[in-house]
Amino acid sequence: xxxxxxxxxxxxxxxxxxxxxxxxxxxxxxxxxxxxxxxxxxxxxxxxxxxxxxxxxxxxxxxxxxxxxxxxxxxxxxxxxxxxxxxxxxxxxxxxxxxxxxxxxxxxxxxxxxxxxxxxxxxxxxxxxxxxxxxxxxxxxxxxxxxxxxxxxxxxxxxxxxxxxxxxxxxxxxxxxxxxxxxxxxxxxxxxxxxxxxxxxxxxxxxxxxxxxxxxxxxxxxxxxxxxxxxxxxxxxxxxxxxxxxxxxxxxxxx
Amino acid sequence: xxxxxxxxxxxxxxxxxxxxxxxxxxxxxxxxxxxxxxxxxxxxxxxxxxxxxxxxxxxxxxxxxxxxxxxxxxxxxxxxxxxxxxxxxxxxxxxxxxxxxxxxxxxxxxxxxxxxxxxxxxxxxxxxxxxxxxxxxxxxxxxxxxxxxxxxxxxxxxxxxxxxxxxxxxxxxxxxxxxxxxxxxxxxxxxxxxxx
Numbered sequence: 001x002x003x004x005x006x007x008x009x010x011x012x013x014x015x016x017x018x019x020x021x022x023x024x025x026x027x028x029x030x031x032x033x034x035x036x037x038x039x040x041x042x043x044x045x046x047x048x049x050x051x052x053x054x055x056x057x058x059x060x061x062x063x064x065x066x067x068x069x070x071x072x073x074x075x076x077x078x079x080x081x082x083x084x085x086x087x088x089x090x091x092x093x094x095x096x097x098x099x100x101x102x103x104x105x106x107x108x109x110x111x112x113x114x115x116x117x118x119x120x121x122x123x124x125x126x127x128x129x130x131x132x133x134x135x136x137x138x139x140x141x142x143x144x145x146x147x148x149x150x151x152x153x154x155x156x157x158x159x160x161x162x163x164x165x166x167x168x169x170x171x172x173x174x175x176x177x178x179x180x181x182x183x184x185x186x187x188x189x190x191x192x193x194x195x196x197x198x199x200x201x202x203x204x205x206x207x208x209x210x211x212x213x214x215x216x217x218x219x220x221x222x223x224x225x226x227x228x229x230x231x232x233x234x235x236x237x238x239x240x241x242x243x244x245x246x247x248x249x250x251x252x253x254x255x
Numbered sequence: 256x257x258x259x260x261x262x263x264x265x266x267x268x269x270x271x272x273x274x275x276x277x278x279x280x281x282x283x284x285x286x287x288x289x290x291x292x293x294x295x296x297x298x299x300x301x302x303x304x305x306x307x308x309x310x311x312x313x314x315x316x317x318x319x320x321x322x323x324x325x326x327x328x329x330x331x332x333x334x335x336x337x338x339x340x341x342x343x344x345x346x347x348x349x350x351x352x353x354x355x356x357x358x359x360x361x362x363x364x365x366x367x368x369x370x371x372x373x374x375x376x377x378x379x380x381x382x383x384x385x386x387x388x389x390x391x392x393x394x395x396x397x398x399x400x401x402x403x404x405x406x407x408x409x410x411x412x413x414x415x416x417x418x419x420x421x422x423x424x425x426x427x428x429x430x431x432x433x434x435x436x437x438x439x440x441x442x443x444x445x446x447x448x449x450x451x
Contacts, residue, residue: 002374002414003393040438045373071272076395076436093266098436121265121302123369123397168397169371199371222372252373252393 003250004216005223006237007046007201008039012081013053015061033068040075043237045252047073048101048171048225051081052146059088063095070096078126080171089116093124101171103128104144107151107158110165117166126201127162128171131155131188140188147175156191163196170200171225177205184211189219201225209243216249257281257449258293260319260335262309265301270332273435273442279449287318295449296322300334304359304400305346307338320352328426328451333398336422336429345400354427355407359400366415369399374412374432376420382409384421384428386447392440394420394432402431426451 010017016030036047049069051062059082066079079092080101089100100120106113106127117125130147131140140155151158159170172192174185184205193200199222202215206226215221226240241251259270261283274281274297281297284290296319300307310316323329331339340351343359351358362368373393378385385392401418404411409423412431422429428448434441 002370002372005372070268072276074273074276074436074438074442094268096268096272098266098269123301123371124266168369197367198369199367222367 001250003045003252004221004244005045005201006043006212006241006244006251007048007223007225008036008044008237009048009050009203009225009227010035010039011050011052011227012062012065013051014058015065018052032065033072036069036077037072039237040073043241043253044075044226045223046076046078048078048080049097050101051079053081059091063091066092066097067095078171080126080128084112086112086115086119089120093120099124099126099168101126101128103130104149106162107142107144107153110161113162113165113167117168122166122168122198125167126169126171127159127167128173129155129159129162129192130173130175132175133185133188138187138191140191143175155188156195159192159196159200163198167198169198170196172200172202173225174202174204178203180205181207183207184215184219184221184224186215186219189215189221193220193222199223203227209240209247212240212244213247213249216244256293257295257297258290259283260290260296260298260310260315261285262307262313262315264303264306264309264334265299267299269433269435270297270299273445274449277442277446277449285313285315287314290315291318291322293322293327295328295451296330297448298329298331298335298338300332300336300338301397302334303345304334304337304343304351305349307334307351308349310338316352323354323427326426328448329428330448331429332435333431333433336431337400337402339422339427339429340402343400355402355405355422355424355429357403357405359402361400363415369397370401370414371397373437374414374420376410376412379409379423382421382423383451384409384423384430384444384447388440388443394434394437394440396420396432398431402429
């Protein structure tokens with residue numbers, strides 16, 4: 001049976017992981033390459049490296065970081081942040097990334113999705129959508145530039161367009177739940193997951209194992225992103241996956 | 256030297272780095288002469304079946320056919336394995352290499368397509384490719400077309416019905432999943448191929 005995926009997310013700034021997870025046996029807990037490998041060994045099904053540094057001149061640092069992380073990582077690796085053109089994407093792929101994630105650039109230039117998909121395949125293109133619930137409505141608006149700019153676009157409708165333009169997966173972050181540890185936005189996730197045929201990765205709001213079970217069952221998510229959950233009493237991906245497996249969610253175990 | 260065949264489709268770096276990790280001498284090559292001289296051939300593939308038409312145009316197909324005829328071990332990955340069949344419903348006008356009979360087909364409408372993620376394999380115990388790999392391993396897939404089960408099936412997977420996750424006959428091997436992204440199981444499989 002196809003399993004539900006648990007994806008580790010590392011926020012990287014200037015070649016260092018920020019708000020990272022502590023692994024006791026690591027030489028350097030802020031090194032993205034060491035952390036990516038540690039996550040893989042602890043049972044993560046995929047790793048996402050998100051470059052949150054705004055400065056474009058740090059691009060060379062990021063590429064070197066990805067190269068070092070990819071060298072010893074044999075699960076899928078997605079890289080996002082600051083990819084604005086086909087050339088940016090090609091540079092990231094050449095370092096060993098398997099997928100790129102694009103957000104603001106895709107909304108301002110949707111054809112970029114098609115360009116990257118035609119060159120590298122749809123499976124390599126993840127469109128990230130940061131969505132916020134509209135006041136008094138069961139509808140969500142897509143935001144860009146790290147959640148600072150409202151796009152005016154309906155998140156569900158934008159997800160459908162992204163799919164039709166060649167996106168292979170949707171990485172869907174609930175801005176309302178992000179950082180709250182109060183659970184994923186299952187309504188948002190289900191609205192998007194039921195509208196597209198490509199996999200949807202839920203993000204934002206994970207606090208405990210129950211939240212993951214909910215977003216898989218009620219949110220119809222294919223995968224879920226875990227960033228800071230490890231601050232809330234779950235220390236290894238394998239532990240989280242065991243708990244979910246006991247609740248009947250198909251998981252890759254042993255991992 | 257293992258040749259990783261570059262026919263202009265997709266990203267070959269992941270396959271290269273996995274073979275590098277295993278300490279194998281390998282090179283990404285788009286040169287028919289270099290492919291013809293290699294000790295083993297890996298044909299990765301992502302994207303559309305029609306992209307394999309570039310193999311025929313570039314002379315790589317002839318080099319591969321010639322090498323296979325001399326017994327050089329061959330591993331097709333994803334679309335690279337699909338190309339080993341006669342046809343694919345994805346691009347009926349593009350002929351495959353016909354090393355295995357049959358054609359690649361769509362998934363039934365009952366399941367989401369593409370099939371993306373980790374799924375479990377049922378292994379043929381006599382497979383050389385899966386030697387030393389524990390039963391029911393998980394591997395990473397991403398594909399929209401699949402190969403029916405046949406006599407050459409070395410591993411089965413179930414997604415909207417059973418299909419061939421791996422094919423094996425003599426020195427010809429194909430995997431629908433991505434061993435270079437399937438953690439220890441995938442590295443063991445690549446190591447088995449390298450050791451042939």
